[in-house]
Amino acid sequence: MTDAVAVATRAAPSEAGSKPFSVFEWLVALRYLRGRRSKAFVSEIAGFSFLGIGVGVATLIVVMSVMNGFRHELLDKIVGINGHVFLQGVETPLTDYDAVDERLAKVPGVKLVIPMIEGAAAVSSPYNQAGALIRGIKEADIKRLPGIAGHITLGTLDNFDSTGGVAIGQRLAESLALRIGDTISVLTAKGPQTPFGVAPRIKSYPITAIFQIGMSEFDSSFVYMPLTEAQAFFGKDGEATVIEAFVDDPDHMDEVRAKLDAVVGRPMIMTDWRQRNKTFFDALNVERNVMFIILALIVLVAALNIISGLIMLVKDKSPDIAILRTMGATRGAILRIFLITGTAIGVAGTFAGLVLGVLVARNIEGIRTFLNWAFHSNLFPSELYFLSHLPSRVEPGDVIAVVVMTILLSILATLYPSWRAATLDPVEALRYE
Structure with missing residues (x-):
């Protein structure tokens, strides 16, 4: 008597025709997952299918989490320092920026409005030189700027307006070999008009603060100075060149833009972070x-392995299927037995991959650090990816989508082999036994 038949006998033959997914069907299905030594090849295929699905699910979760981490980190860094909405004056200079600021700040959904002076310039020290984006900003505003607040590594922003000093990025400070208290020279080609043409303007400023945003592009190019100093340096007395607004929900910009446009009160060009x-x-x-x-x-390849493994299992268990049919098992019961067998492989592999993927995704930076140490290399150079660490963000929606997709593929993969088992003719199966 075969193992499956023995299991069926112990489970009471009367259950063969009972309600779907009875104890009898589960016992036989789970018994088929354990191959006998003489027929171990079938169970090995099931094992490889399990591993394939587990690795596929884990890889999907890790990669999707890293991609989500990239998007979130880049959005947080880029928008955190640049704002969500940008307003620039047209037709007339933006000298009424305080009044515009006050009107915009009252719009529901707007959490911060900052007038600025922006201009490109060359910066230098006795040791090196570089290009930079100069930003003039009030002390009260720079202390509330999301990308700067809480990211000061050296120095302080206290008395930023009165000291006449500047705040520069960590990488720019390293490039120019500058520390707190040193002076940085700022040069712009748009200086005063002279009889011989436009003369460049150059001025030195003490460094009062050094910040590290965590995005190398910004840390190596941004210089913040008091708004009044920037107005004088760029010849924009009493003006602002741009007003940046930060909103509560940057993913729903259209509603906020309509509200801002209604209260701005003067001709302005409005763009947002999406543009x-x-x-x-x-x-x-x-x-x-x-x-x-x-x-x-x-995952699809692993699901195909389930198909091949179940087809071989059906061929191997043909005599068992025939005997079970003669004992009263219906075609539906046989179909469900093999459906349970294949689905069990897929579900087990899916949840094993889920656990592995979430663990790796949540510890990806530690794993990267270990691999860098073990192989003496840099697997994530910040100069190329603009981030100082490897980000990862596990989104429940993505995890659920991966799990549901994998389980559905596993179920679909079992349908054809299960149908073949259910339609097996008992007479033909036992003819040569």
């Missing part, structure tokens, strides 16, 4: 979707 970074974030979303499709093929 300024559209190409960058569109490319990131396309890459994320393509990576999902490519890595989903791993």
Whole structure:
């Protein structure tokens, strides 16, 4: 008597025709997952299917989490220092920026409004020189700026307006070999008009603060100075060149833009973070979707292994199936037995991959640090990726989508082998036994 038949006998033959997914069907299905030594090849295929699905699910979760981390970190860094909405004056200089600031700050959903002077300049020290973006800003505003507040590594922003000093990024300070108290020279080609043409303007400022945003592009190029100093340096007395607004929900900009447009009270050009970074974030979303499709093929290959493993199992268990049919098992019961067998492999592999993927995704930076130490290399150079660490953000929606997709593929993979088992003719199966 075969193992499956013995199990069926112990489970009471009368259960063979009982309600679907009875104890009898579960016992036989789970017994088929443990291959006998003489027929171990079938169970080995099931094991490889389990591993394939587990690795596929874990890889999908890790990659999607890293891509989500990239988007969140880049959005947080870029928008955190640049704002969500940008307003620039047209027709007349933006000398009434305080009045515009007050009107915009009253709009529901707007949490911070900052008038600024922006201009490109060359910066230098006795040791090196570089290009920089100069930003003039009030002390009260720079202390509330999300990308700067809480990221001062050296010095202080206290008395920022009165000291006449500047705050520079960590990488720029390292590039110019500057420390707190040193002076940095700022040069712009748009100086005063002379009989011989426009003369460049150069002025030195003491460094009062050094910040580290965590995005190398910003840490190596931004210089903040008091608004009055920037107005004098760029010849914009009493003006602001841009007003930046930060909102509570940057993913729903259209509603906020309509409210801002209604209260701005003067001709202005309005853009938001989506327009300024559209190409960058569109490319990131396309890459994320393509990576999902490519890595989903791993799960699909593992699901195909379930099909091949179950077909071999059906051939191996043909005599058992025939005997079970003669004992009263219906075609539906046989179909469900093999459906349970294949689905069990998929579900077990899915949840094993889920646990592994979440663990790796939540500790990806520690793993990267260990690999850098073990192989004496830099697997994530910040100069290329603009971030000082490898980000990861596990989104419940993505995890659920991966788990549901994998389980559905596993169930679909079991349908054909299960149907073949259910339609097996007992007479033909036992003819040569």
